[in-house]
Amino acid sequence: MTVLQKKADNPIAHLSADDIEEIGRRLDEIRAEVIEARGASDAAYIRKVINVQRKLELSSRAVLLLSLFPPAWLIGTAGLSVAKILENMEIGHNVMHGQWDWMRDQKIHSTTWEWDHASPSDQWKHSHNELHHTYTNVVGKDNDLGYGIMRVDEDQRWYPLYLAQPLWNFINAMFFEYGIAAYDLELGKNLASKESRRDPEFKARAKQVFKKIRGQMTKDYVVHPLLSGPSALHTLAANFTANIVRNVWAHSVIMCGHFPEGVETFERKSIDGETRGEWYLRQMLGSANISGGRAMHIMTGNLSYQIEHHLFPDLPSNRYQEIAPKVRAIFDEYGLKYTTGPLPKQVGSAWAKVVRLSLPNDFAKKLTSRLGVRRLALSAG
């Protein structure tokens, strides 16, 4: 893709300023309806998810105490993987967005929640809530576009290093939580110069990350294996596997949010003086959904409703499904593309882009045309 402003067929050229503000007004209306309606059933929902997640985690870890027996290993690993996914996606991500702050429950609150993840919640909230959600898909501002290690847009400059990006992306998927921690720490930028390496603020944040990772490692790779006695190594392998499964799943879901074909990116200067309507429009065009059933939505933390989530990041996740048809009606009415598709298709599309952009722009086309020229020359000769 190319930033929307440079496209020959700009998909928002047909909208007037009034149209855009009207879209914003109608989205505000949808938001107000949900806020008006949210109440006891929503609170019961998140408490139930948390309860189920914790019981699933406890029972899976209990089964893994006997992980020497293959069926126990399989069941325990599968259960723990699901528990970790729920904890990160439907619970952690959404609680830290402040989706449940309205309940005034100190235990389920964006300011107090810490998640089962390498990145400390404070640092994640800054890079995710503050930077990514504000500057969604603005090239040069939203570091989520390729996480600073990949080229996911034609307008990002190509370097030979990007040739290896399919490999980076694969490794990043496997160890996604550490990738996120490094990213939240802005490791690339901060390690670049001696000055920033020595910055006391960076050092303090790095220390915080190491402490968090140490706690995570101790839990999964020391305490639970030791508790398993003779099954120690099997439990260690199970925990490692569950972390990988969770990482690959989270990475896939998140790739589907902003990388598939059809998602737009934006020029840096295009957001100067952006109105609320324009901000909404950018979120509408800069996100993509995943279609699927109820289990799918819960396991993605309702990020399968990425468009609705980006429009209303602080509405309770269980409400996205209900507002999706209303949001989509606005897309249809104003002739905008609501990007969605099943998970395999969206993951495939995102991966295709990662592979394609590992090469310079139009590399394939240039290659074929150059070969074509040579063939012509040969036949002429």
Place this chain on the structure above:
Amino acid sequence: MTTFVPDQSPRATPRGRLRERVWQLAAAATHPRDPADYLDMFRPLRSGADLRARVVDVRPETADAVTVVLRPGGAWRGHQPGQYVRIGIEVDGVRLWRSYSLTSAPENGLLTITAKAVPDGVVSAHLAQELRPGQLVHLDQAVGDFVLPDPAPTKVLFVTGGSGITPVMGMLRAGLDRLKDVVLVHSEACADDVIFGSELRRFAEDGRLRLVEQHTDTHGRLDVAALAELVPDLAERETWACGPAGLLDALEEQWADPELLHTERFRTALAEPGDGGTVRFTAAGVTLEADGATPILEAGEDAGVLMPSGCRMGICFSCVLPLREGSVRDLRSGEVTTAAPGDGVLIQTCISAAAGSCDIDL
């Protein structure tokens, strides 16, 4: 000379040390969660848990007052008659905290509170209509200095109005035996509306106290002059009074010996949310006037307060601060959030404007 002072902290005993080790191990196994979060699922009322209580019974007391019986968790430290307790109850999914006087005797094991319906009072309505036995509520330890001294004075007067009887009822139920000469002057609209009416009248019939009921529908408001007529030895009686602010103000102004008067005030409903108002940053010590269109974040920054901030459009939650008391309006939706004293509702300052006076904890 050295004095050996034994360390009384639990970790000093071998058992305490073991307990601490086990807890540390549990914390390492549940990182980054607190092991208590898992225990809470199975034993929410255990002694180490945050203080909670289970609802045992909800019963009507009068036409517009309801009594709630609670079994407190193991962390409950007991109370003195006359004290009150803050209770956190989920109404429409939102946890709201209110204070209620304890009306049960301390040695009972169960706590009772009695709430009178207040107009538009969501919590009192919830207590009366939604709360069911078996549900859990959140609780704070008992507080308040509206209590009888030990030993109690020989001659005691209680002056109460409406639900102001509740802390006094706690004292009467717990300690009437050690009170020799008690007069209770209680003001209420009519006889049927008197909370604990039959129990109070039975105390009077048994000769354990002298009860004077002032029914304001027929006999008008209770004032200090009327009180002097009703209780001729007023000046000799150490007095505990609880009721409407007007009554208490009058008593405080006109009482002969202020040393002998103890009053307890219930916080009345908050002022109606308005447009703009006085914003106090309590820790920073800054007070400013903000209009109803300016985000509190901007108003604070303009006044030189170091405000936490982020996206400035209500999505990142980097700017949240506790609203200790008062009302703010969400500039996007117009929704008003109101905090009762001590609530500490976290609000997003970048999209919230003052809607009346408000205290921000910063």
